[in-house]
Amino acid sequence: MKMRRLLIECNDEKGSFRRYRAVKAHGGNATVTLVPDALASRLPGAVRVLQAAALVVIPVIFAGCAAAAPPLDLTPARTDLVPKGDAVAGAIVERVVDGDTIHVRINGDDVTVRMIGIDTPETVKPGSPVECFGPESSDFAKEALTGQSVTLELDVSQGDEDRYGRLLAYVWREAPDGSLTLFNLDAVAGGYARERQYGSVPYAWKAELAQAGLAAEAAGAGLWGAC
Template sequence: MKVATHIVFGECCLFAASAVFDFHYETPSVLAAAVCSVLPDADYPKSWLGHQLGGVSEDLYRLFGHRSFLHSLLALLLVTAALGPLLWWLTGQPATMIAVGVGYGSHLFADMMTLGGVQLFWPSRAIAVFPGRDEYRVVSGGNSERAFVALALAFALLFYPVSRVGFDGLIYRLGGADTLYGEVTKVTDGDTMTVEVQGRSTPVRLIGVDTPETVAPEQPIGCYGPEASAYTERTLQGRLVRLEIPRVGDSEDAYGRTLAYVWLDTDGDGEYERLFNEDLIEQGYARTTTFSHTYRREFERAREEAEAKGVGLWGACPFPTTAP
């Protein structure tokens, strides 16, 4: 198959794996999957990669032949074990190690779908193919490969948005949300407040975030709790906000507080574009919770960035942990 085919299929597999196995990735992982999706063709001098490698590719071809060792499960394990931890160390992102395995493995699976197959269990000379009947497999360079690329591209475009928000986030988005507007009349602590909605005082608990405790009975004041409470009060007190209340799942917690996302209109145009829940995480005032909700993956990405920068509680508190 052509190099473009392998890259498209590799990215499709990365997006699908992220959606199914619930890990998030950034640009380094996308690049790692693309590069590793063409690595097995290092043993074929006529391939695009073979031309780049020159004599190295010819030596590999003489030693192993095409679609043998470099197209085997053994090579997949060795490459993932060698490159994966290195990229994780260089980028600080564990998803890059997963991307190495997914990208390399996608090439093997794609070549299994051609007429020639691969020696997947090298050094055994047995040829692995999928599916079993020749007429259902891809002919390299033919119309069937073009159809395969089109199908892989369609699936990549389908899986990409799901991989960014997760299946749980997609379900919450499809379920919709109720919208209410009100004024914040009281801030209890960093993640709890009272909002007056249509003349009724409504206690609100922010979804997906957990600021250190400051008012919990019989609990000590948490590290960076006063700072978080002060930030929330300074930002929200007396301000008009938009409450986003998901229709999927519980609308109230065990204490009868409305579970919501709080949106702010920062420039006065009525758009309410700033999500305060996420703002708390980005500024290092809150940890994330682990239960499913609409913006869980976005919040986790923000938390990782804040933790890496050491902002807020991540730099001030000893060994903060993710909230349950």
Template structure:
């Protein structure tokens, strides 16, 4: 009986080890929570869409920021149309799955969600392949922009941004090597020479980066005032 119990314990330890190894290879951590299936009625721009739920709910993708296609206070940003076209082609009329984070809505009343092109709990595909937020960033159509408390997939989205920068894709082909970038140590915001606030950072708070990609890799974000 002792030998049987020992063998049983050994067997269980092997099973647990295999399960842990399988989970580690799944790609995203933590695992996706419950998702809800919906149909995309219309894409507004690269990171915003309307779902066909009888209320035309507006959904804003979490953790990403695509260049503006309609910018009220300035010029349309480079690569904005390409980002919008990418999302339209991939999502319009398609069934997707929404996953929420800590906050379900932003202060504009938009639903905040991660968009999965397949149910992440049952799909055999790598999670990065079916998380549309990641695809936007890794393809160079969006910057990684995660804000507390909705930061569940911030690490993987930032990895996607690194992939895009390494391959100089999309927006990084336009502005990635522009510089020198001037960062603010306190706010973690950086400015490019073409930005209005480039010369407003106090010398004691200034850190200089060779270009935009170097600033992004260091965890700085570009100013919205351009």
């Protein structure tokens, strides 16, 4: 049997899809060797063949769908930085919406936070499809931030809120050594987010995030290698 390049997705129990790329296939029982198309989390569930070089569906027994993917690397990009502007400590991350938006609780109030300087692929935008590497970006934010006490740094150059009423902030989390690390920077450095400036006024951490973004793109990290 000839090699066919297949794009295979695994549908987990929550309806979330993760993509794998079939790089070769063998005859007989059509054993398929798969390589992750992008970093994924747990992948139980059914396998669906989405695309094939020929209009032939190959029966696949995909044991990898039930296996755990490699753990996310939460190593901070830098731990030598401190907030430049006013900051609010002790905000508890209650829910991650996607890779660049979270819900935190501050003094009993639920506050939606849109992170400054980053843009991640869409996963929950109404009327929009799930974009390449969007689930991975969301998983990274969930793993790093959910339930954590974080410090929110404000930036007077960007204003308090975006047009949707979300608080604009940089999110600082605690690194393993007890120091603070800027999650916005970690996401860009790992290829989970693109650096992005909204509007004409540069934000406070633009130089650091832009540099990290260029390095991630050059290395093919995260979405740069997958999309």
